[in-house]
Amino acid sequence: MRLRTRAGLGAVAAGVVTVLLGGTAGAAPAAGAPGVGDSYYPGAGNGGYDVSHYDIRLTYQPTTDQLSGTTTILATTTQELSSFNLDFGLKVNSVRVNNAPAKFANDPEDPSELVVTPARPLAARQPITVVVNYADTPSKVVIDGVTAWKKTPDGALAVDEPQSAEWWYPSNDHPTDKATFDVSVEVPDNVSALSNGTLVRKTKNRAGWTRWNWRSTQPQATYLTSLEVGAFEIFQSTTPNGQPFITAYDPSLGEAVPAAKASIERTPEVNEFLATRFGPYPFEAQGGVASNGLSFALENQTRPVYGRGFWRSGTNTSVVAHENAHQWFGDSVAVGSWSDIWLNEGFATYAEYLWSEHEGEGTADELAEYTYDSYPADSPFWQVVVANPGADKQFDGAVYDRGALAVHALRKAVGDEAFFTILKTWQARKKGGTARIPEFIALAEKISGKPLFELFQTWIYAKGKPSVSPNGQPAAAARTASGPPVAPKSYPAIQLTHAELAAHHRH
Numbered sequence: 001m002r003l004r005t006r007a008g009l010g011a012v013a014a015g016v017v018t019v020l021l022g023g024t025a026g027a028a029p030a031a032g033a034p035g036v037g038d039s040y041y042p043g044a045g046n047g048g049y050d051v052s053h054y055d056i057r058l059t060y061q062p063t064t065d066q067l068s069g070t071t072t073i074l075a076t077t078t079q080e081l082s083s084f085n086l087d088f089g090l091k092v093n094s095v096r097v098n099n100a101p102a103k104f105a106n107d108p109e110d111p112s113e114l115v116v117t118p119a120r121p122l123a124a125r126q127p128i129t130v131v132v133n134y135a136d137t138p139s140k141v142v143i144d145g146v147t148a149w150k151k152t153p154d155g156a157l158a159v160d161e162p163q164s165a166e167w168w169y170p171s172n173d174h175p176t177d178k179a180t181f182d183v184s185v186e187v188p189d190n191v192s193a194l195s196n197g198t199l200v201r202k203t204k205n206r207a208g209w210t211r212w213n214w215r216s217t218q219p220q221a222t223y224l225t226s227l228e229v230g231a232f233e234i235f236q237s238t239t240p241n242g243q244p245f246i247t248a249y250d251p252s253l254g255e256a257v258p259a260a261k262a263s264i265e266r267t268p269e270v271n272e273f274l275a276t277r278f279g280p281y282p283f284e285a286q287g288g289v290a291s292n293g294l295s296f297a298l299e300n301q302t303r304p305v306y307g308r309g310f311w312r313s314g315t316n317t318s319v320v321a322h323e324n325a326h327q328w329f330g331d332s333v334a335v336g337s338w339s340d341i342w343l344n345e346g347f348a349t350y351a352e353y354l355w356s357e358h359e360g361e362g363t364a365d366e367l368a369e370y371t372y373d374s375y376p377a378d379s380p381f382w383q384v385v386v387a388n389p390g391a392d393k394q395f396d397g398a399v400y401d402r403g404a405l406a407v408h409a410l411r412k413a414v415g416d417e418a419f420f421t422i423l424k425t426w427q428a429r430k431k432g433g434t435a436r437i438p439e440f441i442a443l444a445e446k447i448s449g450k451p452l453f454e455l456f457q458t459w460i461y462a463k464g465k466p467s468v469s470p471n472g473q474p475a476a477a478a479r480t481a482s483g484p485p486v487a488p489k490s491y492p493a494i495q496l497t498h499a500e501l502a503a504h505h506r507h
């Protein structure tokens with residue numbers, strides 16, 4: 001989405017400022033940049049301010065797909081601003097900045113950029129309050145050929161990656177600007193409105209409607225903030241460690257509902273296990289939503305959303321392990337740039353190996369060996385550069401599978417003790433923030449005391465099939481003694497999970 005480069009415009013705006021206020025060190029109000037400089041999505045996020053909190057207060061009518069209300073943004077300016085952008089695709093009624101009405105207009109070259117011009121320029125390093133009032137039909141809003149809002153027969157889903165916020169709330173839409181959230185959505189009584197974090201309360205302000213009030217108190221990326229409206233069957237309980245555990249099931253999943261429940265209801269157990277490998281679970285709530293309205297799954301913070309395909313062959317705890325591993329790798333520690341996607345998908349996929357090993361359905365050694373042998377050397381699979389796959393291959397199967405092989409190669413090279421110390425230290429140091437791949441490599445080298453340049457070069461920076469597997473075995477074709485490889489028990493579920501996850505992103 002928004003692949004057009006906007007760097008030229010930003011440079012012009014930055015060049016104009018210098019002479020206006022001679023004597024004040026070159027500082028003068030300028031337009032905030034229309035992107036944060038992500039090489040894959042130049043229009044993603046914005047410059048000039050840093051958001052600390054979103055208060056999203058909406059009403060949604062499923063029968064008409066009408067979404068209306070107000071989002072209040074608490075931010076701090078990082079420069080003097082004559083104007084700034086919000087990433088937003090819906091029709092806006094009004095914008096106020098620090099209580100004064102502000103001018104606003106969509107950038108004609110990129111209608112998902114809402115340019116806000118406050119009545120007076122904003123000083124640098126000051127808190128600001130931005131109130132955006134809006135109403136629209138999100139399913140009719142197309143941005144760069146995509147509608148991330150998913151209308152369902154009885155509701156809608158705001159669930160997508162790398163962007164979904166533009167279809168339901170204005171934001172600084174890049175993982176580098178995390179914030180806390182209050183999400184309050186009023187819907188007709190016959191449906192529910194789910195989001196992230198804790199369900200603070202349900203309120204009734206008028207007959208026939210219920211307002212669902214959700215709160216996320218930990219830093220949360222915009223794309224991981226979600227809304228699911230529908231006639232869900234909802235379960236509310238408390239995990240053994242005292243956290244709220246809310247799950248929801250779409251009855252239209254039919255005969256798949258029991259398999260979905262038998263998988264997702266085990267989330268606290270899965271997270272308990274993952275905590276033994278990655279360190280403490282990073283958030284204040286847990287859960288999951290099984291919907292018939294999407295074909296993939298996404299690691300929405302505290303409450304992943306699962307599409308219809310995962311339960312086709314019965315229970316699938318692999319995908320539950322994958323999405324909940326993202327609570328550590330992807331959510332608590334988010335990508336610093338979208339090119340760092342290996343830090344999310346390589347580790348979430350590797351968590352499937354760890355869970356399989358824990359469940360006695362195939363060891364990580366076996367899964368890595370079988371995966372390595374499954375792709376012949378001339379397969380396009382080996383032509384994806386996992387550490388920088390490109391926007392068009394960001395969610396390629398290789399980012400998942402070769403990404404997990406790279407993690408296993410690290411484990412074999414440094415040994416279990418150093419390996420799990422690396423993962424836990426990484427999580428503790430980066431909790432709530434963002435990270436880049438070279439930072440992970442530096443930490444792995446420091447903790448293990450081993451030079452790892454060549455290993456990462458081989459597994460994530462280079463194309464081509466490595467000459468030996470992560471376990472040090474030559475490719476299967478070169479082996480004669482052991483015969484053809486046998487798939488570990490968990491392999492079909494893991495492959496189904498990856499096929500479903502990758503298929504969605506090949507639009």
Ligand SMILES: [Zn+2]
Binds near residue numbers: 326345
């Ligand atoms: Zn994933």
